[in-house]
Each structure stands twice: as structure tokens, then as C-alpha cells.
Amino acid sequence: MLDENTRKYYTGFVWDVALNIVSSAIPIAVLQLVILPTIASATSSEKNGQIVTLISFLTLAAEPFGFALNNTKLLVNETYTMEKSRGDFNYLLLISIPLNAIIIIIGTIYYAPDGGAVFVFMMLLTSTIILLQRYFMVFFRLTLNYRRILLDSFFLCTGYLIGLLLFNTSRDWILVYASGSIFSLSQTLWHNKLLKGPIRRTPFFKNILKKNSILLFVEFMNSIVKYADRLILYPLLGGVAVSIYYSATIISKLISLAVTPLSTVILSYFSKMESLKRRTFYVMLSVGLTVGAVCYIFCVLIAESILNWLYPKWAAESMQLVYITTACAVVGAVNNIVRPAVLKFRNISWQLLLGGADTVLYIGLAYTFFLIGGLKGFCIGLLINAIIQLFLRVVIFLTQPQST
Template sequence: MFKVRELILRNQKRIKRLFSDFLYKTMAGIISTGTQQLVVLPLLAKFFSAEMYGVILTIRGVYNAIYIGFGNSLANVRQITYTDYSKKGIVGDYNLLAWIFAGISAVLLVVTCFFVGNVTIFEMMLLIPSVFVATLNAYYLVHYNLVLDFKKLLFNSIISSSGAILGILLVKYTMLWPLPLLFSGIFSLMNLFFTTPRIREPFRQTELMFKTLSKYAILLAVTLVAQSLLYLDRLIVYPIIGGEAVATYSTAAFFGKSVAVIISPLSSVLLGYYCQDTFKMSLKYFWSGNIIVLVLSALFMLISIIMAPWLTGLLFPTLIDMANPYIFISNLAAILCFAGNVAQSAVLKFANIFWQIVIQVCYAAIYVILGVLVMPKYGLWGFCYVVLFANVVRLILLYTIGHYSIMLRGNIKS
């Protein structure tokens, strides 16, 4: 058992700054997630039938996987390679890559919409610029992590959420459900234009381009798999047991996923600190952080047992009866996923990037293969247990790989 109290006392100033940054980013997460989960999604569920709502959730899931996969992956590579570029005084590559992959993300979403179906031409015309802008936003937000300025991130979240609220108000009159995505992205990008110099960096290739691309390719594949799995419940459930089952599962997991998204900024804040030149990781830091996260996860799970049925019923009165039996197990899986995401920030920085592939392949194999096998016989219950098992295995892998990677780096402190 590590002396956690002694470690905290020796690093009070650093912990105070970390807590302050985490608070700002958590507030940003609460605002953006609260807007989506408490305003946008409940109103969409009210405006559309259960079947159509399931279709919307499926497409939004792919939308999120695409823009986060392409945009966040580039942002994470920017953080990992930040010192390589700064030491050589090189500026370039990233704006070029951001706009290219934003275009690719738009093409992928169009293909998805044709595959899922039930998307009108007007909705498609709104989704294409929405995912393009969202991909750019996901990358340009990296600036706040690089300079550890999370106050501006909070302000950006307020601006983006204002756009989403405007969009959902217009949905009532137009029935064009992509409007909250479009307005949210446009508002955010306009704010980023005035608050980050990254958006005005030159569109040019540098000597580090291919090194950066190789890292990006690996991380992109890993992130796309991870994000696809995050929303894979919709992609697997929809073709096997229908849109109503998608709506049921998404509603059941609503509280747990909302909590996980709200507190997930901790992993991003930690990665920002890990990428600073002065930071040295140790096993004590690694395990102390993970123990704290597990305690928080247990606390959030207790809260969800009390609050989840009530809040879910309040926000989704037409779906609560179908979703109620699945609330506990789906929330537990979502919170374990959050615990894994925090550990992953350390693994991403301090372990060989190859291990990211190993983790995601194992996770995906369990999730997809078992999910497809059990659903025809056991329905949504079988899928819920598969998701829980997959997140437990992922968490164990992250802890094991993180522990041994940090130990082998030789950065262990006494």
C-alpha cells in the first residue's frame, strides 16, 4: 500500500493547480454534456417516435465516433509531439492534416447515412458541414491543453452549448434534427478563431510530417475503434433487434454515460500535464491516481443507484418503463469505462503506442463477437453483460500495461 497521504502533502501546490484545472474542465464538461443530455436528447425523444429516435441516436453515435476519432487523435498526437516541434522551432503540418481529415470525416458520415437509411437530403446537407466543423473543433481545442488554459475551454463550452440550444429550438419548427450539431460546431469554431493561434498556423508540410503521420495513423485506428465501441451499442443493436432496443439501451445507460462524460476531462487534463517537459511519472503517481479514480467510480455508482431511475424517468417519460430493468448494469459498464479512460491517458503517454492496438483489439473482439453471438438468444440482457465484461477486461489490461511500462522506463521514485 503506497503512502498516498505523504505523496499528497509533498505535492500540494501541483495538486492544487491540477484540481483547479480539473474543476474548470469538469465545469466545461457539465455544461456541454448537460446541454446534450438534459436538453437536446430529451427534446429529440419528444419530437420523434421511438423508432426514429433510435435512428437519430445511431447516426449521432457514428457522427461522434468520426469527429472524435479524427479530431481528438490529431489533438493527442499534437500533445505527444509538442516538444519535438518546439525544440526544432518548427510550425506546420497540423493545420494541413486537420482540414484534410475533416473532409474525410464528412465523406465517411455520408456513407454511414446511406447505410443506416431514414436520412433526408436536407438532413444530409446539414450533417456534412456539421461533422467537418466538429472535427476541426476537436483538434483546435488542443491549444487549451498545451498552454493549460482551461478557463477559455470553459468559455468555449458555454458558447458551443448556446449554439446547441438555438439549434434544438429550431428543430421544433423545422423537424431537422441535425441543427443542434451544426449550430454548436459553428459557434465553437467562431470562438476558437479569436482565442487560439493554432487556427492561423501555416498550411505547410515540415520534415516531421511523416513521423507525425505514422503516430497519427496508429492513434487514429485505436481511437476510431474505441469511439466506435463507445457507440457500438447502437451499431450492433440496431440491425439485430431494432431501433426501439437502441432507444431502450441508450436511455438505460443515460445517467452513467452522462456522469462518465462529465468527469472524463480528468483524463485530458492529466495528459496535458504528462506532456509537460518537467513531469516525471512514477508508479506511486500512477497507482495513487487509479485508486482515487476507483473510489470516485464506486461513489458515482452509489449515486446512480439512487438518482438514475428518477432522473431518467423525469427526462425520458416515454421510454423509462422499457429502460428501467437495464439501468444498473448499463450504468456500471459506463462508469468502468470512465475509470479505464483515466488510466489510458498514462498508458498513451508512457507506454509504447503499439499497446493501444492490443488493448482495443481485445476489447473489440469481446464486444463485437460476444455481442453478436448472444443477442439473438438473450436479447438486450445478453448485450448488457457483454459490455460490462468487455470494460472489466479493458480496465485490467490498462492497469497491467501501465504498471509495467512505467516500471521499465526507469522513472520510479522512491
């Protein structure tokens, strides 16, 4: 029998996971079931592929800076609290914004050379807002206030839907993401104390800069792996191939609805723990594999109906890839469950190795198998890489000593 405190702990954990799943599911559902199909139906397959590529680039550039600061804050917050120290993070935030701007300007000109100055400015504005929102959201994670994160999702979706109305009159898709990001950040800042933090360096700055730099590198590697498929395919095969491929991955988004929120809650709880037993790790891994297998079967069964409903123009071509892309998503989901354990309880330097290996293998395997089997070969290369990454993380956790 569990004592009262243990029962409350696990009940709170399950409740927070449920809230975070709903918080993630709502905006993803609005995007995947309403926003993106509407944009796709109003554009050609070539233009839609370019839009999907630009959306991927937009988040690839902004999220690493925001999430690196977010996770660094989670990992070291206890130290700052004990020492009653304030600073460093808003200072790092001001450094991150111009670095993100440089990446966005260069990438936007490359992927949309005919976009014009106004479009580049809108990409830059939206990307900056996304970066700020991803960082300041950590305040709710530190206080385990997942109700506030749920509220943020409603604001985000409201902004998306208002942006969709603007798209219907202007045919400018960036307004959807700009509107959603503005609504989301407004709610986050209204209930946030981190913005009031001083812009100064503390005696911890050197150590924090090192941790943040490592996590920034890792987040960039993770984002490249997450979004590079579209960024690579667009120059190789054009927008039509991106549209077909992206539609094939729509089913796998159902899996990420549950697993990505679970991963963030796990890290939030791990931030308050000193160690993790092997037995607990084995349970996490086993549950992840079991749930993943069930999700795979379910997603494959419903794939054809959903694709014909959302993307009828190229559903038949996408169905040929669904079995591989869904398997890739399942393995990636289990990887995301294991990842917080390695991040928190093993030397942070391992993140450099894992991030670098993931990126090199991802690009190398995807391109090699693309040369062999075209678009389907590309997907097989991604699946092989996902399996290798899961294996590496499990081995590192089981064989390496706990970080101090």
C-alpha cells in the same frame, strides 16, 4: 510539508480539473436534460432511436480525426517548440477532412436512406465542423487555458438552444447539432493561433504521420466501442430497442461528466512530464475505483426518478438495464483514468493492440451475449469487455518498460 512550487502545481491541477469538469458538464447536461428529451417527446420511439443512432454515427466519424491530431500535438509539442519548427498538423488536417467526408456520406445513406441530399449535406457540414473544433481545442490544452475551454462550452450550449428553437419549428434535429458546432468553432478559432500555422511538411513529418496514424486507429477503435452499441442495435432490433437502451445509459452520463474531463487534464499535465512513478499510478487507480463505487451507488439510487422524468414513455423497460449499464460506465471511467498513463509512458504500439482487442472483444462479446440474452445479454457482454480492457491496461503499465 509541500514546498511552494509543488503546492501551486497541485492547486493548479485541481483547479484545471474542476474547470474541465464544469466545461464538460454544461453541454452534456443541456443535451441530456433538455435537448434529447425534447426531441424524444416530439417523436415516436422508433424515430427517436434512429435519431440517437445518427447522432452516434456523426460523432463516431468526426471525433477520431480531430482527437488523433489533438493528442499527437500534445505528445510532440515539446519537440517542435525546442526545434522551433512549424508545420505538419494543418497539412494532416487537410487530409483528414475528405476522409471524414467519405465515411459520413456512406454512413448517412445507410442509416437514413430516405434522408435526401440536403440532410446528407447537413451531416457532412456538421461533422466537418466537429472535426475542426476537436483539433483546434488543443491550443487551450497546450497552454492549460481551461477558462477558455469553459467559455467554449457556453458558446456550444447557446448554439444548441438556438438549434432547439429551430427544431421546434422545423422538426429537423440536425439543426441543433449544426448550430451548436458552428457557435463552438467560431469561439475556438477567434482565440486560436494554430489556424495561422503553415500548411507544409517538416523533417518530422514521417514520424508525426506514424504517431497520428496509430492514434487515429486507436481513436476509431475507442469511438466504435463508445458508440457502436447504438449502431449495432439499430440494425438488429430497430429504433425502439435503441431508445430503451440509450435511456438506460443516461444515468451513466453523470459518471462521464467527471471522469472524461479528468482524463484530458491528466494527459495535458503528462505531456510535460518525463516519467510516472508506480506509486502515483496506484494512487490514481485507487482513487478511481473508490470514486467509481460511490458514483455507482448514487446513480442507481436516482435512476428511476430521472428516467420517469426524462423518458416516461419507456422508463420501465430502461430500468431493467440500468444496473448493468451503470456498472459498465464505472469500469469504463476507471479505464479512462488509467489510459493517459499507458498512452504517454508506454510504447505507443501498445495502443494498436489495445484498440484492436477492445473492438474485437466488444463486438464479439456483445453479439454473443445478445444471442443468449437479448438486450440485457448485450449489456452484460459490454460490461465483461470493459473489465478486460481495464485489466489489460493495468498489466501493461505495470509490466512494460517506459517508452523512450
